[in-house]
Amino acid sequence: MTNSDAVLVARDVTRAYHMGEEPVHAVRGVSLEITPGDYVAIVGPSGCGKSTMLNLLGGIDRPTSGALFVNGVRVDRLSDAEATRFRLHHIGFVFQRFYLMPALTAIENVELPMAEAKVARHQRLTRARELLAYVGLAARRDHRPTQLSGGEQQRVAIARALANKPSIILADEPTGELDAKTGQEMIKLLAGVNGDGTTIVVVTHDEDLARAARRVVHMRDGLVVDDRRQDAP
Amino acid sequence: MLLRLAWAALTRHRARTLLAMLGVAVSAAMLLDMVMLSSGMRESFKNLLLSRGFQLRVAPKGTLPFDTDATIPGASALVARIRSDGDVTAVSPVLGGQLHVVLAARTVTAAAIGVEPAVQGDYEITHGREPAGPNEMVASADFLAASRLALGDTLSAAAGYDPQLRSLTGRRTLRIVGVAHFIYMPAGQRAVALPLATLQSMEGASAGDRVSLMMIRARSGANVDSVLARLQRALPSVSVISTASAMRQVDDRLSYFRQLALILGAVSLVVGFLLVTTLVTVSVNERLGEIVIMRAIGVARTRVVAQIVLEGVAIMLVGTVAGLGLGLITARYLNSILASFPGLPAAIDFFLFQPRDAWIALGMLAVAGVLAAVYPSWRGASLPIALTLREEAIG
Numbered sequence: 317m318t319n320s321d322a323v324l325v326a327r328d329v330t331r332a333y334h335m336g337e338e339p340v341h342a343v344r345g346v347s348l349e350i351t352p353g354d355y356v357a358i359v360g361p362s363g364c365g366k367s368t369m370l371n372l373l374g375g376i377d378r379p380t381s382g383a384l385f386v387n388g389v390r391v392d393r394l395s396d397a398e399a400t401r402f403r404l405h406h407i408g409f410v411f412q413r414f415y416l417m418p419a420l421t422a423i424e425n426v427e428l429p430m431a432e433a434k435v436a437r438h439q440r441l442t443r444a445r446e447l448l449a450y451v452g453l454a455a456r457r458d459h460r461p462t463q464l465s466g467g468e469q470q471r472v473a474i475a476r477a478l479a480n481k482p483s484i485i486l487a488d489e490p491t492g493e494l495d496a497k498t499g500q501e502m503i504k505l506l507a508g509v510n511g512d513g514t515t516i517v518v519v520t521h522d523e524d525l526a527r528a529a530r531r532v533v534h535m536r537d538g539l540v541v542d543d544r545r546q547d548a549p
Numbered sequence: 550m551l552l553r554l555a556w557a558a559l560t561r562h563r564a565r566t567l568l569a570m571l572g573v574a575v576s577a578a579m580l581l582d583m584v585m586l587s588s589g590m591r592e593s594f595k596n597l598l599l600s601r602g603f604q605l606r607v608a609p610k611g612t613l614p615f616d617t618d619a620t621i622p623g624a625s626a627l628v629a630r631i632r633s634d635g636d637v638t639a640v641s642p643v644l645g646g647q648l649h650v651v652l653a654a655r656t657v658t659a660a661a662i663g664v665e666p667a668v669q670g671d672y673e674i675t676h677g678r679e680p681a682g683p684n685e686m687v688a689s690a691d692f693l694a695a696s697r698l699a700l701g702d703t704l705s706a707a708a709g710y711d712p713q714l715r716s717l718t719g720r721r722t723l724r725i726v727g728v729a730h731f732i733y734m735p736a737g738q739r740a741v742a743l744p745l746a747t748l749q750s751m752e753g754a755s756a757g758d759r760v761s762l763m764m765i766r767a768r769s770g771a772n773v774d775s776v777l778a779r780l781q782r783a784l785p786s787v788s789v790i791s792t793a794s795a796m797r798q799v800d801d802r803l804s805y806f807r808q809l810a811l812i813l814g815a816v817s818l819v820v821g822f823l824l825v826t827t828l829v830t831v832s833v834n835e836r837l838g839e840i841v842i843m844r845a846i847g848v849a850r851t852r853v854v855a856q857i858v859l860e861g862v863a864i865m866l867v868g869t870v871a872g873l874g875l876g877l878i879t880a881r882y883l884n885s886i887l888a889s890f891p892g893l894p895a896a897i898d899f900f901l902f903q904p905r906d907a908w909i910a911l912g913m914l915a916v917a918g919v920l921a922a923v924y925p926s927w928r929g930a931s932l933p934i935a936l937t938l939r940e941e942a943i944g
Contacts (some may be wrong), residue, residue, distance in 0.1 A: 333936070368935070376845050377935035397849065404847025411938070415842040419557025424550065431550045432848045476846065 322385070323483055323515050324350035324373055329382030330538075331368050342368040343379070344538035350531075352483065355510040356517045357529035365538040366519045367488055373517060374407050374486045375399045387483060404433055408477025408514075412489035414469040416461040422448060422472045423457040429479040440479075447475035451505060467498030474505060478514070485509060487518040491525050503528045551852065555859040558832055569828040570868040576821035577872020577914050580814050582880050582900060584910040587810035589901030594799050597896045598792045600732060601670035603641065603764035604773045605780070606790045607631070620644070620759040621787055628763060631780060636771035641668045642760040644748050648741050649707045649717055650696055656717075657696040659688070659739035661708070662731075663748030663760075670732075670764050672742055676700055677727030683747050687727035692739035700725055708751035719751035736888065736895035765789075814910070821868070821914050825861045825921035833857060833929035838941040841934045853930040854923065861922025862915070869911045869918075877902065 331343040342365040350356055358366040371377035372384060375391040376399075384392045387406055394402055403409075416425045423444045430440035448457045451471035453464075461469050470490060477485050490506065491499035503525050510516045518525060526532055527546070534542035559566045598606075607627070609619035621627065624642055631640045641664065648661035662671055666679040672687065677700050680686055688698070698704060703724045707717030723743060731740040749757055767776050773791055781789040790798075800807075833840065843853050880900035887899040 367939075371935035371938075374845070376938075377933070400844065400847055400849055403845065407847075409842075409845050411842070413838075413941075415838060417554065417557075417839060417843075419554055419561070420550075424553065428550060428843075428848070429846050432846075432852065480847070 321351055322349040323352045323354075323387055324348070324517065325383075325385040326369070326373065327383040327385075329369075329372060329379045329384060331365070331372060331377065332380045341538050343372065345382070346535075346538070346540050347382075348533065348540065348543075350515060350517060352515055353510070353513055354515055354531060355507070355529045356515075356531045356533060357526040358517065358519045358533045358535060359521070359526050360535035360541075362521075364535040366535045369535065370486050370488055370517065370519045374409060375403055376409075404429060405480055406482050406484065408479075408482040408485040410470070410473050410477050410485060410487035410490045412492040414461070414466070414473045414493070416469055416472055416476070418461050421458050421460055422453060422464065422468075422475075425461070425472055426475045426479055429476060433480050435480075443479065444475070447478055448472070450478075451475045465498070466494050467501060470494060470498075470502055471505065474502075474509065478509065482514070484515045484517065487516065487520075489520055489522075490518060491520065491522045500524065551856045551859060555856050555863065558836070558857075558860050559863060562832075565828070565831075566864065569824055569864050570871065572824045573821050573865055573868025573914070573918070574871035574875055576817045576824065577869045577911060578876035578879055580817035580821070580910050580914055581873060581876030581907055582883070583810040583814035583817065584906050585876070585880050585900040585902060587807045587814070588903060588906055590803055590806065590897065590899050591796065591799060592903060593896070593898040593901045595792065595796055597732065597894060598795060600896070601764075603639075603670050603766050604792055605765035605767065605777055606795065607763040607765065607780070607784070608788045608790060609761075610786060610788050620761050621763070622759050624758050624760040624763070627784060627787065630783060631763065631765060634776065634779065636768045636776045637765055638768050639668045639766040641665060641670050641764040641766075642745055643669075643671060643762045643764065644745055644752075644759065645761040646708055646748055646752055648743075649710065650698075651705045651707065651717065651720075652696060657692070657739065659692045659695075659741045660734065661748060662740070662742045663745035664742050665745055666742075669742070670766075672729035672731045672740075674727045674729050677725075680726055680742070680744055683744055684721065684723050685726045686723045686741050686743040686747075687729040688725050688742075689731050689734070689738065689740040690728055691737055692741055693725070693728065695739050698725060700728055706751075708748065709753070719753055721747065721751050723747075732896060733894045735891065735893050738895075818913060818917055821865070822917040822921045825864055825918045826925060828864065829857060829861050829922045830925040832860065833925045837929060837932060837937055840929045841932055841937040841941075844930065845934050845938070850927075850930045854926045857926030857929065858919055858922040861918050861926075865915050865918025865921075869914050872914075873907070873911060 326346055326348040329343055329346045332339055332341045346369060358369060360366050372379050379392050383390060391399060391402060426444040426447050427440045448454055451474055453468060453471050456464060456468060491502050494502060499522060506516055507528050520526055531545050533540055609621050628640050628642050631637055644663035646661045648659050650657045664671055693699060703722060706721055706723050708719035711718050734740045767773050777789050777791045840853055884898055884900045
């Protein structure tokens with residue numbers, strides 16, 4: 317039974333690929349529903365399939381079988397161009413390695429998805445400034461990624477993810493490259509983003525980050541082995 | 550934003566980008582030179598033939614003008630016959646020969662042409678005037694320099710040398726009344742022109758009423774091919790050649806040049822193509838992470854491709870513009886070497902810049918640049934996002 321309110325729905329999703337000659341079953345029949353405004357942490361040991369699951373939910377990978385719905389749209393059946401367009405407007409990504417465009421300044425990195433969405437220059441400049449202020453980097457907007465610390469780069473990446481006002485943020489190990497103090501700041505920032513109504517799904521090994529989520533999904537060997545709600549910290 | 554990203558990619562490895570641009574410039578220069586070479590001599594020859602408005606030439610049967618020492622006998626009657634054609638406005642008979650000018654301690658030899666000054670199309674007077682009397686002549690500046698004679702001087706000249714008697718023959722006293730630039734003569738050639746009858750008389754019985762060539766100017770608006778056909782029918786003992794048919798014969802003789810130019814031009818194009826492909830491929834491989842992240846956050850594949858192609862186009866454009874200058878400089882240098890080839894008219898250029906051909910060649914190079922960038926950029930933008938990110942993360 318599918319919750320009609322769910323923003324993310326996975327139905328018996330599998331993902332298999334080959335590593336050399338060996339077939340790898342990264343996800344083996346996962347079903348999941350995530351409701352709007354939820355904060356979900358997917359945890360589990362390395363190689364359990366959690367990043368693959370996140371990529372599937374974000375439409376940057378396709379399941380071998382099963383069905384994936386995001387905001388009611390079956391994303392696994394979208395063409396490449398449709399999926400790209402869908403991601404632009406509905407999903408924000410945050411990666412462990414930040415992956416900012418090194419040639420662009422912080423504000424230009426935030427503008428990039430808006431430019432692609434054909435937001436007028438004046439509007440996107442205003443929003444980019446607001447977002448950088450929101451993540452605490454108003455004073456660093458004209459700096460390039462190489463002039464920013466890891467924490468600052470990840471903040472810019474979060475601002476970029478929020479640029480087109482997506483309903484969902486998918487974050488893959490967002491604190492993985494940060495020191496403990498900066499990681500805590502990032503956890504607070506993500507909690508704030510979630511508090512503003514954005515659904516967040518994080519894949520993490522970071523126990524503190526997992527504790528910040530309202531729901532924790534445990535995966536092992538490509539399967540969900542535990543899925544429970546927890547009290548907000 | 551795309552421009553910024555493309556510019557940043559190009560400036561990330563400045564030395565490499567500059568080297569690629571230099572490579573394209575060399576390639577473009579070579580392509581331009583080959584295009585200039587393939588058509589330059591032909592067009593230059595055509596311009597030369599048409600420079601004085603004579604569209605038809607009459608040469609001894611089976612030859613090109615001045616291709617051999619053969620002459621046309623009975624020239625007066627032929628000239629009269631040709632002039633009687635209603636579409637012919639001028640006929641300029643020309644006899645080629647040599648003039649030996651006897652000076653105090655030496656003899657200076659010059660190429661001589663006998664012409665009818667009123668209708669001649671072989672030279673342009675730069676100082677003085679046309680010969681008006683039978684014992685007047687015009688000379689090239691090179692002749693005057695070699696003989697140390699000047700405008701207004703009188704000289705003793707002969708048209709031949711009798712080896713048995715060991716004496717000059719056909720001697721005549723002539724007065725220099727003009728200095729002329731001889732259109733069909735090689736650079737540095739000592740040349741003189743005198744009335745046709747005077748040169749025929751100096752050359753003796755062998756040149757009596759003979760000419761080497763007749764140049765014919767048709768009436769404006771006349772169908773030159775029809776005039777040619779009519780004259781050829783009326784004068785079967787000679788070859789009547791239009792500029793077009795002369796060009797066809799020149800084309801046959803220059804086919805080697807064109808083939809060589811075509812092959813080398815194609816090689817330049819391929820080299821330019823490979824240079825850009827290599828550079829763009831390396832550049833794409835270096836930033837696969839960036840490319841797939843752009844795709845992940847929703848940048849369309851076509852826009853990612855456009856950005857990378859833009860880099861290839863920029864390399865090609867800068868290289869091509871630099872190649873244009875480089876090509877013109879090298880063409881000028883090579884032309885100066887080839888133009889000193891003995892016997893070639895000074896007005897002939899091996900490398901002739903023709904804007905249309907040049908733009909076509911350079912346009913082809915620019916298109917090659919775009920095509921060269923399309924494949925690696927499309928490949929980069931089509932990589933599976935999740936898999937590539939995983940591989941990037943593994944390093």
